[in-house]
Amino acid sequence: MVEVSMTPKPGSAPGAALHAMARSPDNTLTRGQGVALWRQIASAIERDIGASAPGRGADPGTRLPTEAALAGRFGVNRHTVRRALEELEARGLIRVEQGRGSFVAEDVLDYPLGPRTRFSETIRRQNREPAGRMLRIAEMAAEAAVAKALGLRRGRGVVMAERLGLANGRPVVIGTHYFPSHRFPAMAALLAEDPSITAALARCGVPDYRRQVTRITSRMPTPEEAVLLQQSRARPVLVTEAINADPAGTPIELSIARYAAARMQLVVES
Amino acid sequence: MVEVSMTPKPGSAPGAALHAMARSPDNTLTRGQGVALWRQIASAIERDIGASAPGRGADPGTRLPTEAALAGRFGVNRHTVRRALEELEARGLIRVEQGRGSFVAEDVLDYPLGPRTRFSETIRRQNREPAGRMLRIAEMAAEAAVAKALGLRRGRGVVMAERLGLANGRPVVIGTHYFPSHRFPAMAALLAEDPSITAALARCGVPDYRRQVTRITSRMPTPEEAVLLQQSRARPVLVTEAINADPAGTPIELSIARYAAARMQLVVES
DNA sequence: ACAAATTTGTTCGTATGTATG
DNA sequence: ACATACATACGAACAAATTTG
Numbered sequence: 001m002v003e004v005s006m007t008p009k010p011g012s013a014p015g016a017a018l019h020a021m022a023r024s025p026d027n028t029l030t031r032g033q034g035v036a037l038w039r040q041i042a043s044a045i046e047r048d049i050g051a052s053a054p055g056r057g058a059d060p061g062t063r064l065p066t067e068a069a070l071a072g073r074f075g076v077n078r079h080t081v082r083r084a085l086e087e088l089e090a091r092g093l094i095r096v097e098q099g100r101g102s103f104v105a106e107d108v109l110d111y112p113l114g115p116r117t118r119f120s121e122t123i124r125r126q127n128r129e130p131a132g133r134m135l136r137i138a139e140m141a142a143e144a145a146v147a148k149a150l151g152l153r154r155g156r157g158v159v160m161a162e163r164l165g166l167a168n169g170r171p172v173v174i175g176t177h178y179f180p181s182h183r184f185p186a187m188a189a190l191l192a193e194d195p196s197i198t199a200a201l202a203r204c205g206v207p208d209y210r211r212q213v214t215r216i217t218s219r220m221p222t223p224e225e226a227v228l229l230q231q232s233r234a235r236p237v238l239v240t241e242a243i244n245a246d247p248a249g250t251p252i253e254l255s256i257a258r259y260a261a262a263r264m265q266l267v268v269e270s
Numbered sequence: 271m272v273e274v275s276m277t278p279k280p281g282s283a284p285g286a287a288l289h290a291m292a293r294s295p296d297n298t299l300t301r302g303q304g305v306a307l308w309r310q311i312a313s314a315i316e317r318d319i320g321a322s323a324p325g326r327g328a329d330p331g332t333r334l335p336t337e338a339a340l341a342g343r344f345g346v347n348r349h350t351v352r353r354a355l356e357e358l359e360a361r362g363l364i365r366v367e368q369g370r371g372s373f374v375a376e377d378v379l380d381y382p383l384g385p386r387t388r389f390s391e392t393i394r395r396q397n398r399e400p401a402g403r404m405l406r407i408a409e410m411a412a413e414a415a416v417a418k419a420l421g422l423r424r425g426r427g428v429v430m431a432e433r434l435g436l437a438n439g440r441p442v443v444i445g446t447h448y449f450p451s452h453r454f455p456a457m458a459a460l461l462a463e464d465p466s467i468t469a470a471l472a473r474c475g476v477p478d479y480r481r482q483v484t485r486i487t488s489r490m491p492t493p494e495e496a497v498l499l500q501q502s503r504a505r506p507v508l509v510t511e512a513i514n515a516d517p518a519g520t521p522i523e524l525s526i527a528r529y530a531a532a533r534m535q536l537v538v539e540s
Numbered sequence: 541a542c543a544a545a546t547t548t549g550t551t552c553g554t555a556t557g558t559a560t561g
Numbered sequence: 562a563c564a565t566a567c568a569t570a571c572g573a574a575c576a577a578a579t580t581t582g
Contacts, residue, residue, distance in 0.1 A: 099578030
């Protein structure tokens with residue numbers, strides 16, 4: 001078996017690849033036997049990253065050796081390696097980035113934008129382990145935009161909670177949530193105990209709520225967001241702004257979520 | 271009235287601002303009368319960019335003078351100008367980019383993702399004039415991803431049409447559409463005449479169709495996309511992948527659209 | 541702000557083997 | 562046998578993007 005010797009990539013940090021010392025090329029390739037070299041190379045790399053069921057195999061984001069290194073190891077021209085990588089990229093197994101390298105493709109999770117989508121359920125349904133880490137909780141006066149979304153007068157108190165959502169330990173979303181203080185005076189304390197929004201709302205007498213309208217945009221992450229999401233500052237975040245309402249239709253929450261676009265895609269069923 | 275003397279910004283080109291010659295500061299500001307200088311400055315700039323009804327006022331994307339120039343003109347410190355700009359940015363009137371300057375905010379159009387959303391109708395409903403420019407039409411063998419989406423065997427023929435969508439003459443979206451050739455043999459010819467997809471489908475015996483599922487992601491634009499959308503390569507595009515089906519539920523079109531995230535936001539009503 | 545190093549992307553040119561007519 | 566087309570493979574040089582110092 002051909003060892004591709006990949007190094008895990010923490011976040012987007014480059015992390016120097018462990019280049020094996022220059023040595024005689026692998027002779028696992030058969031030349032002139034009817035199977036193109038690039039096909040054999042593609043198969044060898046595919047075996048090494050072990051792409052099969054989602055969540056199995058090499059860690060997504062792991063960096064492959066450089067094209068030059070692979071060419072040396074297999075004893076072929078860089079073009080031949082590139083042809084193999086091209087194939088793997090077309091099949092969605094890897095992602096190639098100019099100036100950075102090639103990486104094992106992230107397995108992209110779907111986030112359905114239905115009226116009753118809940119983060120934890122969604123992640124679990126895709127066989128990942130959901131987790132949440134509360135970043136900060138504060139009580140503050142509502143800015144104009146927040147007040148308008150929640151139907152409050154500007155300056156009324158709101159509870160703001162910022163939470164990092166993870167799937168299998170990998171950060172996928174930062175959510176900022178605003179609740180009207182006058183209706184949920186205990187919200188800050190509840191969320192400090194248990195980061196689950198659904199649970200906190202239930203304990204405040206709102207066992208059910210609906211997502212009313214969601215606005216979707218995209219922008220570059222702030223430095224802080226890039227760190228929290230463990231992603232490159234050169235890749236965008238998907239931003240959703242949603243209003244959740246109780247069964248009576250009264251807005252109870254404004255949530256602004258920023259998704260790592262490489263790890264999460266939004267899905268709308270019509 | 272304070273003249274802010276802005277220069278239009280073609281696309282994302284930096285475009286040096288027309289700096290007015292240093293001269294005595296405006297004396298339109300009243301000091302020590304209970305209204306903070308930055309508020310007066312913010313109001314003055316707001317008047318000049320004429321933010322009111324959407325689509326009115328200064329051209330979106332127009333560049334404001336540099337902070338230093340504004341400070342000189344108003345006879346205040348740069349910090350004071352920054353406080354004013356901060357306020358305007360928070361209110362969505364301008365956009366400040368580190369190292370580039372400040373710009374009149376684009377008026378963001380909403381694109382509702384309903385089952386029957388049509389581009390032209392959507393744009394018209396927001397009081398803009400829709401237009402479309404066909405970029406290219408080709409017939410080709412379906413790649414794996416396209417074939418799968420349309421429920422075809424790989425390699426079957428598909429008609430591919432790429433179209434630029436504009437609102438008030440400003441590009442907002444690039445759409446790539448795939449149709450199965452065997453069902454719509456005349457599609458290429460029809461679209462060459464009239465770029466309207468809805469019209470072409472109607473003439474092929476499909477007067478109605480529904481968007482089934484939409485997947486939403488985000489990424490950086492290719493150089494070509496940045497040129498077509500007249501946006502900076504440093505700003506992301508929103509990408510939607512949607513499957514449209516006839517009333518019987520048979521997939522008839524795969525469409526991949528890339529929106530200029532600064533000019534268009536997607537809206538989902540639940 | 542700038543320069544250097546690293547890495548992928550593109551475009552030349554050349555050569556070989558295989559299938560086709 | 563010959564010409565042609567096509568995919569494969571190698572080599573060199575340069576362009577473009579990213580990261581690092």
